Every structure is written in structure tokens, then in C-alpha cells.
Amino acid sequence: MNIRHGLALVAALFGAAALAQEHSYAPSDIENGRGLYQANCLGCHGNNGDAVEGANLGSGRFRRAGNDEELIALIRAGIPATLMIPRPQLSYGELRSLVAFLRNMQTAAGSAASREVRIGDARRGEELFFGKGACSSCHGVGGGGSRLYADLGSIGAQRTPESLETAIVDPRKEVREGQRFMQVTTKTGQTVTGKLLNQDTHSVQLLTEQETLDSYLKEELSAWTFLPSAMPSSLDVLSADQIADLVAYLISLKPAEEQAR
Secondary structure (H helix, E strand, C coil): CCHHHHHHHHHHHHHHHHHHHHCCCCHHHHHHHHHHHHHHCHHHHCCCCCCCCCCCHHHCCECCECCHHHHHHHHHHCCCCCCCCCCCCCCHHHHHHHHHHHHCHHHHHHHHHHCCCCCCCHHHHHHHHHCCCCHHHCCCCCCCCCCCCCCCCCHHHCCCHHHHHHHHHCHHHCCCCCCCEEEEEECCCCEEEEEEEEECCCEEEEEECCCCEEEEEHHHEEEEEEECCCCCCCCCCCCHHHHHHHHHHHHHCCCHHHHCC
């Protein structure tokens, strides 16, 4: 082997090692990145990262960034003349966590879809829903609850047991379209939080925490930011058996015509 070939081999080995190191992420970084994605990216890119045409974040391939450092720079700087605004408020560590989550989006989705879910007793689950679980303080079942949160009267016909269990134990993992919350800050310093009803290039409409409808022109705002899910995790409140019971109750909630079959 001549010197030139030897140097080429060494460079290739170091390149492979760097690539392997770059794509090895700590679980804590991935989880932190999930929250950052929910707060900063989900509104445009969606739960699976494929809501923007030509930019499937779950694929692990990025047209404008060849490695993690370039991806960090892209997120921080944004893309001019697009809705991807700069994120200078995110620290380097936060950006590394966000990239870790993006690199693992497809793997996380695949593992979640294939896991087994325990189904408990629906009657006990109903008692939990209206009792210890305190679910009914926000969610109605064919009525009741808050206008800010989804009515679950037919949730069993809309969601899988896997996604329902995830919503109970890890609400930030999957925020559905139409259930996203946003915080806006006006140039006069007023801060308002609410459920996002509509957003376009020029304006934002929110259903506020006081259940009033507010509309803002973006030129009047100094900031507008998506928030993680307001729903708390039940892991520290409910046992594994109780979570299984609650899942059973939720999947039993279906339209009357389906229940009659």
C-alpha cells in the first residue's frame, strides 16, 4: 500500500468514526429534543415531521444540511422568505437536543406503533376518568369539559390503544392537529396563551384560557411560540393497572351507531 492510499484509508476510517459518533445520541437528549420540537416545530411540520411539502423531517435527510452542525446552524438562522423563522433564543445545547430528536423521529415512531398495550376494565376506567384521574376537569364526553380541550365522546373510533396510552403517559409526544397551544407576546408586553384556531402569514387566532376568541396581526407581536401539551403525565398519579383501565374506557367511547352494532 502506498502512502496516498494509506492516507485515504485513514481519512475514511476517521470519517466513519465521526459519522457513527454524530448519530449516537443520549436518550435524555432525545427526550429533551421532543419537548423543543413540540414547542417550536410541530405547528408547521406536524407530529411526524412530514406536514411541509418537500421537507420530511422524519426521513433523516435534509437538503440544506449535510451534518448535525449544519442542521443546528440552519435551525438557528432560519430560511429567508419562508415560514421557518430564526431561533436565536435556543442555546447550543438545546439545538443539539432538537437535532437528536429529529435524527430519531422515524425510529421512535416505529417502536411506538409496534408495542403491546394492556387493556384493563372499562368500568373502573370510567370511575378514574371522572374521579382520581381528573380527566373530566378538562375533557368532556359528549358534552361538558372545557372548550379548550377535545371532547372525547367518540375517541375510541378515532384513536388506537397505542396512541391513547401514549397520550396518558407522555402527552407531549404526540400533539394532534387542532389541539396545539400557542403563547403570543404583543409589542406592548402583553402575553396571552390559548389554543391555536388558525394561523397564516399575517395573523394568529387563539381561543384563550378564559375561552374568549382573540385575533392578532403578527406585525403587532414581538413573539409567538408553540407550547408543549398542557396535559400532565399520569405516570406519577396512576398505577399501570389504572392506566390500562383508563385506556379500556377511552376505546369504549364510540358514536352511538357503532356501539349498537
